[in-house]
Amino acid sequence: MEKFPNVQEYSFDKQAQVLDLILQIQQKEYNVPITKHDQPDLFIIEEYYQSGKGNFWVALYNEVVVGTISLLDIGNNEAALRKMFVNKDYRGEKYKTASLLLDTAIKWAVEHKIKAIYLGTTPQFLAAHRFYEKNGFISILLGDLPKGFPVLQVDKKFYKYELE
Structure with a gap:
């Protein structure tokens, strides 16, 4: 049994699980009225996110x-942090999933000379706000x-995270 999750680059064979996880958190946990059809990027992850510096x-x-x-390349050596979701059973200090994911994205950004990461979130994701603020x-x-x-x-x- 693993102690912590293993973070790796997305591959198409994980698409169904990614979609299920994100929709479960959005719809059932936070009651955000959003569907998979409102998020066409989830059907073209390789083309949408895994291009440029994303x-x-x-x-x-x-x-x-x-x-x-994910990091979405928005040009000018800047990126948008998107689709940060963690199954509620894997949040917190026990598994460190959110920290492992964010550390991976920031390391990527540094390696690809991204100067700033921006993100937008909803008002009800209060734990996420605290997490982002705690992480700079x-x-x-x-x-x-x-x-x-x-x-x-x-x-x-x-939010904004400066890398320079």
Whole structure:
């Protein structure tokens, strides 16, 4: 039995598990009225996220997807952190899933000379807000986002992480 999840780059054979995890958290845990059809990027992860300076990772525990994170290349050596989701049973200090995922994304960003990571989230994800702030993200206003940042309808709170 593994102690911590293993983070690896996304591959197509994990698509169904990724979709199930994300929808479960959005719809059932947080009651966000969003469907898989509202998220066409989840059907073209390789083309959408794994291009340019972007990437998509999964956290696996015994070959089951328990977490996801991605960096979307938005140009100008900047990235949007997207699709950060962790199964509620794998959150916290016991498994460190969120930290493992975020560390992987930040390491990638440094290696690919990304100067800043931005993210948008919903007001009800309070634990996520604390997690981002604890990990060096600073709260910013909508107007402080770069032009290339894809603001989602549900996003009302925004953060920036400086790498330079």
